[in-house]
Amino acid sequence: MKTKSTIIGWVFIGFSVFLIGLFYFYPMAQALLLSFQSGTGTNLQYVGLDNYRRLLGDPTFHASVRNTVIYLLVQVPVMIILALLFSVLLNDKKLKFKGFYRTAIFLPCVTSLVAYSVVFKYLFGSDGLINMMLINLSIISQPIQWITDPFWAKITIIIAITWRWTGYNMIFYLSALQNIDNSIYEAARIDGANAFQQFFKITIPMLKPIILFTSITSTIGTLQLFDEVMNITGGGPGNATLTISQYIYNISFKYTPDFGYAATVSYAIVFMIVFFSIIQFKVAGDKNV
Incomplete structure (x- = not known):
């Protein structure tokens, strides 16, 4: 019976591992191989590191990276701070209609990306x-x-993605806050700590793992930003709001298709995600990185 249970367990695990490998790791490996090829359609040839050399000298790619990093450095901190403040306010036991406020702030997360972008x-x-x-x-x-001014177009994109994703992060913080023992805050109040001291000395340290998690997931989402820019500004005016993901789309389907170079740009996002994630782990003081 023990052997039978072990075999059944390995069958379930093996099937899951097979599906993960087939739909995740195999496409990743194929994309990596594709990044060393160039050509149109299926007429591809291996060109070594030519695509990566082209990447370093591509002004449009540089513009897309610059725009994406601006979104990242401005929008993610604003969204994290707003989500923290909303979660603390909505965790107050004395607040009435908490369910309504929580639903109202979270509701943008379940709206269609295309629909809200058009609105x-x-x-x-x-x-x-x-x-x-x-x-x-x-x-x-x-x-x-x-929409048509380079500066204000970026502001519009930042407002849009902040409006959509703040409630999503707020739910994580709210769940974590409800797991913090109230006796900790009661002890702090007895010791004379005011609300600001409790927030910075208790709430923030206790939420540190969740803040790190939401920061990394928000970073990944921002580096992959596509729908909002595509539907609100189209990457314009000029390339003022162009993101890396939209550039990949343009290379693959809008311009003369070059899937090899598009795969190269895609792996640039992977490297950036790894880079920013390591920085965030270091800032958070994780010694395992």
Whole structure:
């Protein structure tokens, strides 16, 4: 019976490992091999490191990396801070209608990426609702070109992805906060710690693993940013909002198809994810990295 149970266990594990290898690791290996090839369609030839040399001198790729890193450095910290603040506020036992507020903040996460991107495109149009409100409130005198100005187009993208993903991270923090023993806060209050001291001395250290997790997942998501830029600005004006993922799409389907070079750009994202993840682990003080 023991041998039979062992065999059955290995069958289940082996099947799962086979599927993971088939649908995850095999495509990754094929993409890596593809990055050393060049050509159109199926007419591909091995070119060694030529694609990687081309990558280093590609101004469009440099622009996409610059834009993506700007989104990463601005949007991720803002989103993490907002998610933390919302989670702390919504964890207050005295707050009424907590269920409504939690649902309202989390709701953007379940909306269609394309649908909400199109809505944002119209909201932030030159004659959209946002400009109309700002003009009526006498905050601005002329419509802001949210979509066609390079600076404001980036701001629009940052606002859009922050609006969508803040609630997603808030749920992680809220769950972690509810697992912190209230006696810790009670002891701190007895010792004279105010709300700010409790937040920075208790809440933040206790949430450190969750903050690290959400920071890394948000970094990965931002480096793969595609839908919002594609549907709101199309990467424009010029290449002012172009992301790496959108550049991969353009190389594969919009321009003359070059799947080998597109795979090379894809692996650039992999290297960037590894790089930023290591930095975040080091900043968090993880000695295992």
